[in-house]
Amino acid sequence: MKFIGAGARPGQPQIDHDLIFTVPNFLTVLRFMGVPLFVWLVLWQREYGFAVLVLAIMGGTDWVDGYVARRFNQTSKLGRILDPVADRLALITVAVTLAIAGVVDWWYLAALVVPDVVLATASLFYFHSHPDLPVSRIGKIRTAFLLLGTPLLVLSKLAVPFTGVYFVIAWICLGLGLAGHWVAAYNYFWAILRKGKELKAHDGGRS
Numbered sequence: 001m002k003f004i005g006a007g008a009r010p011g012q013p014q015i016d017h018d019l020i021f022t023v024p025n026f027l028t029v030l031r032f033m034g035v036p037l038f039v040w041l042v043l044w045q046r047e048y049g050f051a052v053l054v055l056a057i058m059g060g061t062d063w064v065d066g067y068v069a070r071r072f073n074q075t076s077k078l079g080r081i082l083d084p085v086a087d088r089l090a091l092i093t094v095a096v097t098l099a100i101a102g103v104v105d106w107w108y109l110a111a112l113v114v115p116d117v118v119l120a121t122a123s124l125f126y127f128h129s130h131p132d133l134p135v136s137r138i139g140k141i142r143t144a145f146l147l148l149g150t151p152l153l154v155l156s157k158l159a160v161p162f163t164g165v166y167f168v169i170a171w172i173c174l175g176l177g178l179a180g181h182w183v184a185a186y187n188y189f190w191a192i193l194r195k196g197k198e199l200k201a202h203d204g205g206r207s
Contacts, residue, residue: 019076024065028079031065031086034058035093042097048158052151058090059147081130087143088116094150103157111178115185122189126196133191142180149173 019025034054041051065083069075095109123131152170156163 014070014075015073016075016077016080017073019074020078022069022074022076022079023072024069024074025076025079025082027061027065027068028082028086031058031061031090035090038094039097042101042154048154052154052158055094055147055151055154059151062087062143062147080134081132084135084139085130087147091143091146091150092116098150098154103154108174108178112181115182119185119188119192122192122196126192126199131188131192131195133188133195136184136187138180138187139184142177142184145173145177145180149177 034057038051038054038058041047041054062083065079069079092109092112095104095112098104099106099109123129149170149172152166152173156167156170160166
């Protein structure tokens with residue numbers, strides 16, 4: 001079974017429907033709800049074991065909602081916007097939480113936030129909102145690495161066997177994820193510029 005684009009039916013084009021109440025959107029909302037729960041577990045309860053479980057569930061729903069959407073024709077315009085927003089909120093909030101808890105250094109947070117700030121600024125300048133761009137393959141791979149590396153890093157802080165192995169694997173995943181994050185951001189930036197310029201040219205031609 002393939003992990004990227006799993007559930008897609010060969011020969012059938014993906015259509016984004018005007019749907020709101022779908023299983024994939026429900027799973028995305030669950031991922032939103034997992035963010036404050038993770039923060040509470042780490043910063044207030046110091047329950048890293050349960051925090052790892054929450055991260056694992058959040059990472060699992062990220063794959064499952066995409067699979068269900070493609071397999072059962074439940075892709076939606078709302079989901080195409082909500083899903084990457086949920087991923088970004090989760091990754092950044094988790095990074096802030098772990099930096100406050102001393103699990104990661106602040107440079108890791110900066111490496112995640114800086115590209116997003118640049119993209120958000122470009123999006124607001126050209127569209128005054130979300131640019132509504134399709135998620136790239138490298139963006140999906142980036143997210144997968146970060147969602148895998150983060151719980152492994154938290155797990156390495158627990159009194160469990162093989163913590164050193166978890167730590168090394170975690171930073172391999174996080175390193176690859178951060179590299180993909182910057183590459184994806186570079187590609188998104190130029191895609192935003194192209195789409196923004198085309199939109200302005202189209203609007204200018206109508207005036």
